[in-house]
Amino acid sequence: MTTTSTTTSTTTSTSDTPAAAAPGAAAASDFIRDIVAADNQSGKHGGKVVTRFPPEPNGYLHIGHAKSICLNFGIAGENPGGVCHLRFDDTNPAREDVEYVDSIQEDVRWLGFDWGANKFYASDYFERLYQYAEELIKLGKAFVCDLTAEEMISFRGSPTVPGRESPYRERTVEENLNLFAAMRAGDFADGAKTLRAKIDMASPNIHMRDPAIYRIRKVDHHRTGDAWGIYPMYDYAHCLSDSIEGITHSICTLEFEVHRPLYDWILDALKTPCHPQQIEFARLNLSYTVMSKRKLLQLVQEELVEDWDDPRMPTIAGLRRRGVTPEAIRHFCARIGVTKYNGLTDIALLEFSIREDLNRRALRVMAVLRPIKVVLTNYPEGQTEEMPAVNNPEDPAAGSRTVPFSRVLYIERDDFMEVPAKKFFRLFPGNEVRLRYAYIIKCNTVIKDDAGNITELQCTVDPDSKSGGATAGRKIKGTIHWVSAAHALTAEVRLYDRLFTVPEPDNAGEGRDFKEFLNPHSLETLTDCKLEPSLATAVPETRYQFERLGYFRADPKDSAAGKPVFNRTIGLRDSWAKEQAG
């Protein structure tokens, strides 16, 4: 799968280039930055700051990863000489794929970060990791175990019950060395043996109860092919990879807190280049969505969404396709902060960051999503006027354009009510509204078909009320958008909404599956939308605000030349909708 990148500022760089500090989202300090600053002060790591972002290439990156990316690359960028590595934690070939390593790189780059020459793979270290394991065996701190997976579970005990030692625990160093070599040589079946660290089966920390550090898996690896039939486990590979790369601060999420003693044990047991400090922070939880790769994969595989880059997905690729900008994501990440408290962030905060950014940069245009025809009975047939319109009131440099106006227009169905609700100050029989950048009109006649559906509104214009005209300053409560029927571009527009109907689909009750809470209205496809003609040449790189409706961008996959398909990134704040709901 490929997705068009919407930024062009991907810079190539050389080794030891400081990690790019993406501009515009200066993060306030947090407890991790405090630790880094204190370590710099004390000279703990010789003044160096080396972080890493270590994804497993078994899925697409999501907004939660963005938090980690902004943290790790951010810290590197803020410290003189700081570097952030991109390291693929590819120790489980059964689940990993090059599609994911490609998408991960694209997403990190798109977010605005640069690892320079510092791209690594845990699989780069397989040989060294193997040697370290032999070292551990020689030290009497690792042994080959023949227990089956089921047996190992029963020997492990439980959080409150100590485990029992494996009967294979006291094999000699020589026997272990031979067996481990035979494991590597492929002499045993998958799962027949493991290499285990020899620590303490009675430890109150289950991760210290002789954890497996190598398992036999005769599976081809996406980088090493069939060179290996044994693969190191996360706890063993990660700390050593960190050390090999000279990482100073190994930042990970809270669930690894309990693993830290093992991280430290391995590095203390071996002669390694350095001993990085593992620091844990709370992963991002966002309301009205799910964040686990397993669940996102499920949505993709069961075709509940189009793909990993479905605009409803909280993936970086999905947000990008929807029209969210990297700046908005970075600002969001700066705003949510970094702590050890495992909370639930309101998705409204993300939505705010998106609107904030898009409001600054989006070109304003007029588009009618659900058209209703308006005929201006006192406007000359065949006449067209070009109405000047501002492209972006937030940015004078964006200039202006003209929009064609004529006798037959489309307006939004929602902008007319035959029987007006209270506080409705748009169009209704006998009422006047202002047409944005044009005239004040008055509704006189409602025309319906046999079924009683409204097919046409007959209105009259106040000819002096044209923008800049004699009566243009008249106080009119409502202003609505419109598109000239004769000039309109008909297009497909997709309205996206929250993927789930409940704040915590993950957590919605005993035995309930998160998919029960999928929002049936998360995608609404409109095929008869009428757009102002300037949109015919819209490209995915340009963000638009359809006035009074929301922010839109041309879909990078489904748009064709001269025939754009638009995605709604997010709606405008809508105080009328709020009024009605309240």
Next chain:
RNA sequence: UGUCCGAUGGUGUAAUGGUAGCACAAGGCCCUUUGGAGGCUUUUGUCAUGGUUCGAAUCCAUGUCGGACAGCCA
């Protein structure tokens, strides 16, 4: 009746022994040729109980509540 971690308005965070502040959300007002944006404004908070201190969100103790951990996943 294990180990580790955490707890500040509805939500996310700041205050590092010295005036509990910011943002989002919610409400109100002003402004507006986008019911957008913007401006002003209001409501709501230190888990509990003790202790140390001139002074505690912060330090200590106890309790309560919440989270993570029992893959040959990461």
